[in-house]
Amino acid sequence: MKKRYYKYSIVSFLIFTFFIFYYGLKEKNFYTPEDISIKKFPNLILNDFYTNSKTSFDDILIGSNYYLINIWASWCLPCREEHTYLVQLKKNSPIKIIGINYKDKRDNALKFLDRYDNPYSVILNDNNGTASIEVGAYGVPESFILNAEKKIIKKIIGPIDKKKFNEIKKLINK
């Protein structure tokens, strides 16, 4: 009798493992190292999107408990979907949203903001895309969430969707 139980438990455990692996395969997974929070967001100096004056991140990242740095471009389709969530975040949450405009044409970017609203308190220019590489971005869109000490507490690769949106809200309302 005892023997039978151990057989059943081994088999059911193996089946359980199989399903975990099966569903694990379906999850998209991006590598986010655990110690990412140790990393401080680099203090870059970029040109302001509107005034074109040199602005450093140290000057912008003040006065809020959380910051969301969003890399976007008007030519990037997923950015449009993401934009509505950013606008919602701006309205309902105490988070300061900073945009990095990636390899974009100024006129198109302005039109984009006109049409989809502007959630950003500050927008910085990254015309040649080097700044985005330096902060460790993979592509557009991509977002970093920083805490008051400018440490990266979350990195979102790809557009912010409903699920990610809720995750962010949970994170900043903690």
Add this chain to the structure above:
Amino acid sequence: MILNYLGNFALLFCLIISLVIFITSISSLNNKNFFLKKNLNELLFFKFFFAVLSFSSLIILFIISEFSNETVLNNSHISKPLFYKISGTWGNHEGSLLLWLLILTFFAFFYFLNSKNRPIDERLLTIMFQEVIILGFLFFLLKASNPFNIIYPVPKEGLGLNPILQDPLLAIHPPVLYLGYVTTSIVFSSSLAGLIKGNINNMWAKDIKKWVFISWTFLTLGILLGSIWAYYELGWGGFWFWDPVENISLMPWLSLTALVHCVLALEKRSILHSWTVILSIITFTLGICGTFLVRSGILNSVHTFANDPERGLYILFFLFFLIFLSVFIYFIYEDKFELNNKNLNLYTKETSIILNNWFVMYFLSVILIGTVYPIFLEVLSNEKISVGPPFFNKLIIPFLIPFLIFMSIGPNLKWIKNNYFSKKLKLIIIFILSIILSTLVSKFFGNTALNITILLAASFYLFIITIKDLIKKGFKNYSQTISHFGFSLLVLSVLLNSIFSNEITSNMRVGDEIKFSDKIIKLQKLENTTEANFLKLIAYFKIEEKNKTELVLEPEIRIYDKPETITSEAAIKTDIFKDRFLVINLVKENEYLNVRYQEKPFMLWIWISAIIISIGGIINIVKKNEKKIL
């Protein structure tokens, strides 16, 4: 172009022959008259022959840079040196699977030739299980990762081999590792066959032992080569990072190590039947599981060069098919073991082997959990974590201490019964001696934690005892002593390495100097050169030490054109007692270089000790053959 078809058809022939062998072996089991020994031999040989044909067509396709082949297109280009064109054959997913298949078919053939003293039923069953595995690989090759896919119109240039794979060590690392993995399949099939036939006994152990040792030796060497490659090429300045892929290769090694001991106990004392069979199953399935985890992209690590969830799904089904097959066979036939309830004496070799098995199982489960737990967590709770070195270090290091002590005492005990107290004095004296030694070492060099001191004592203990055994026992059982000696040297060098490693990181321009303990590191000049398939930036560093000759280190940065990648080649000066390791990285806009200088003592000994461990294995394989000749 024609080679594409040739390779493909050779694979199809393999499939057909494999099916024929599978059916033949099953029908011969029921009806002995059906069995034609010569016939099966020939079939196995032809299958191997077609696998060779297929593999060599792929090699030739790589050599002549035939870009109508998709695999060649994705992993090669015209200006690549010939050596890497050839090694590029197995540097990618499709080619490496074909290599697996080649080795599998070879060993199936080789096993059948060399197992004439086993009962014919068992051999047939082994071949049958082996065919199941081969068929699985063949279907996978043909359906989901065919190396002979044709592209039309033919592109002019290929996409190139990942530059960090363009390394001589990495050209031999996969084949050696695969030889290790694939031989475990023979052990797996044979143990299942033996289980069904109720043949698991000391005679079976005696015959399967050489396969276990071959596999263990190749796996040891394969892991060593990979580790050396990571040290030189990845520029992380270490030899082991608890990276998921490294863990995956370590797990079968651990269970194989336990298996080596079980097989010996089974041969000498007819005990540990179920241990042996279970470990054979675990070892092989862990190997396949490793393939699944790496190739499917379910895990992410530096090693996941190629991944594709669809392939992952296939390997997953195959893996669990094999697991369930073996588990059910085990459950059904486990009563067939020739159990003889021998009383185990506490102070005997067999007890210490069992104890060490449990330790190895513990290490194995720690690594397994650390590697797959992130997947479980992600699926169940959508949380992403990565398990790093602190987890493994904390859970493994304390348990190494009793492990090492048992490992020192165990071989000094006898089988069956041992008058332990006769040797007690000597063993205790050595133990005290090693405690003193390790206290001295940690006192002398300051601030080492207590647990490290104790661990150091335990490894000194094993070190001294194995040296004593080597001298005293001479050529009796020396393969074991050599391997154990190598292991103690490994633990010792790893420990001393981690205690005394030192490093400095800094940004430097040409002409800058930095101080590092009593040395001055100068960046003298930079030089650009163009090589066949990359641009090279060499930095000349001078390291001046008081009262000593100065040392010049020349680390490089390579900018490959196809695919465009930047790699850092570390400059390493290896001495007997320490390695000096210097690696540079480009910082944006090229104003200065990021320089990392490390002094790592006993690096060379880590490699040497791993070689010594495998020499022990080689001796055991060769020794067996000598006896056969006599």
